[in-house]
Amino acid sequence: MPPTLASLVRNSSLHLTVLAGEDQLERPVRWVHTSELDDPTPYLEGGELLLTTGIKLGGTGTGTGTGDGDEALRAYVHRLADAGVVGLGLGVGLSHTEVPRPLVEAASERGLPLLRVPQPTPFIAISKAVSAALAAEQYEAVTTSFEAQEELTRAALGKDGTAAVVRRLAARLGGWAALYDATGALSLAAPDWAARRAARLAGEVDRLRRRPAPASAALQGRPGGADTADEDFVVLQSLGADRRPRGFLAVGTEARLSPTERYVLNAAVALLTLTLERSRDLRRAEERMGTALLRLVLAGETATAREVAAVLYGGLPEGAVRVLLAQAARGEEDEGDPLADLADRAEQAAGRAGERLLVARDRSAAEERLVLLAQDGGAVHGDCAAAAEEGDALALGVSAATVTEQAGAAFAQAERALAVALRSGQHLVDHDEVGTGSLLPLLGDEAVSAFAEGVLRPLREHDRTARGDLEASLRAWLSRHGQWDAAAADLGVHRHTLRYRMRRVEELLGRSLDDTDVRMELWLALRAGDR
Structure with a gap:
């Protein structure tokens, strides 16, 4: 765990007193910075405990006065809170005999923890305490990560290695884990009760399938509009080494993953990828x-x-x-x-x-x-x-x-x-x-379409430039099996007119309509043209 303001206050050797922001003491402290500037925010990143003796700050030393100096103190606190400072420590005994009341009031308004640092406590002692805690946190993270990697590796090498890795991962993260195959279908979930939650991620897994591996997605809350009483923070990760996903891993936890937990997740992803991805x-x-x-x-x-x-x-x-x-x-x-x-x-x-x-x-x-x-x-x-x-x-x-x-x-x-x-x-x-x-679905081939276009071109060119409507007349005559009266009735013309048109068709095509093969080819050409 990272050091917090509460852990510093509990350190009896530092003799720190909380004057404001008592309900925010569990904030993690990422660094300690000392500054006597009226505006140190350009040099801050957020997450720091800022220490100052208040040399450049206005206000009264007794903390009982009012005036422009007091307003400057309030403005100072607001700047620090806006910059993401987790706490302010004021060293008394030099510029200020006590912490000015406007400073306390402003810190209370903004919910910014304010610590009184007595003169016997050097700022460097606070810095050393935070540095030692950060080093211990990093060492714990490395140790935990290596232990988890060894545990997951042993699980991967054992019987039913893939399922064992998923189960150990869920236990390590204190949540649940699920494995999906390359098609996005749920393969297994651990613990067993997590299968229903994992199944709700089908849509998210399908979206991840469309992206080259490796790819990931982070979701807050249970998908699908489900009851949010036990909503999870979910991380989805594709498994694969050659841009083609071989599977997908999902993990769900009550809180966001810490850096150490992300390292454990990455180790599991690597092992599962090796398990699923066979050599080329x-x-x-x-x-x-x-x-x-x-x-x-x-x-x-x-x-x-x-x-x-x-x-x-x-x-x-x-x-x-x-x-x-x-x-x-x-x-x-x-x-x-x-x-x-x-x-x-x-x-x-x-x-x-x-x-x-x-x-x-x-x-x-x-x-x-x-x-x-x-x-x-x-x-x-x-x-x-x-x-x-x-x-x-x-x-x-x-x-x-x-x-x-x-x-x-x-x-x-x-x-x-x-x-x-x-x-x-x-x-x-x-x-x-x-x-x-039917044979008709076969007529969509490009070669057949080209044949139909070539056969019927003389008729279509005639119809564009002269009267007669030869293509429609040929279609009606073939569909009526050469019955003149029926075909003429379909067209609304006299049968002698239809006979004249069919003679023109023979002349333009250079083919005899008495030939059964010719009639078959012309009918197929007409149908291919339709398609």
Whole structure:
């Protein structure tokens, strides 16, 4: 604890007497400064105990007079209080036989502690007492910090190290602590009762997720407009060393953290970051192993893949499975690394649900993709689908449910579904939707749009410069399957007029409308132009 005015008053060797501000004696003293200036505030930072003999101060020595000197004393006190001085000590016996009453009255008005320093007590004795207390505080802080660091390090190296660090941190701070995974989901809280408080921070954690690691935020009071009877001071800190948060730590205490407690928090953040952040070489090695294992599965070497996976991952997904194929959506280059975020989210979901998962990067295609072999309808399947639907950074293709032995065929299904998602601008496409849906979503491709524009250009140029409305006439005629009367009625013209227009269409396009392939291409061109 830092020295306070109360601790100085309790020091019997100093013989200090409190004349004003008795209820403010618990203020910490950060330094002692001696000054005989009428205005020493330019040389103060705040938090000092100012000592003076009052040589330059006005007022009467007996403390019973009035006049301009007394007003100067009051102004002097107000200047010190405004500057953040924690206390004023007046040495009597030299300039003043006693502390002037206006000084006492002004100090009482401002709530500024005023101490009488008797002549036998040298100012340097007070300075030494404060310096010794500050040195003791610093030594205690260093000792406490090292003890806490050793305790947290032992906890990190023990069984269930991450949870142990969180529990020890909460105990050290006399409050609560909570750990969130990379997706912002609450992983654990200590003590157990803190889980409900930690859950209220979901919005703040989500905002911190959008900032590069390391990042932090400080909150006063419980979030979400909750009852403030036991409001906390909360500090949030992201965990990660390569700008991608691997998790988040929150601590809540009744009072703001002291410098020593902040050191303890920083030590916990460093240990948790080391725990969550695996080395880059290890991550690359794991990625290569996952890719090799995936290739075995897709090639039909399921028996070999099971043997390898049993050692590395505890086995492959069992029962009905799906292949999920994800790719960053076009035009989302500024969204960080959505594939890495999806991989983290999938692994977190698998860990929470106890599901087996195979996930790997696929760099064989023109655009990098993420491949996941996951349990059908499981937590990973659901979380990946939710991730695709939540934003614009991902496109996800999902195969039909199958068994691991048929993963190669399922991968092809996921590729087709992903292609549809990318072409149509959808975030998520299931293979079942591809088989039962329409071809029209496929017409959004740039090449198809360019083809449609080229085919229909002669008709559109004609319609801009002459009468006839050939494009609308062609659309009506095709939509009525070549039925002249029905199409003419839709257009509100005579069937002979429509026949004339269709001959002009053939002349301008250089194609015969009797050809079924030509009619099909023209209809698709019209629909692609619509999209």
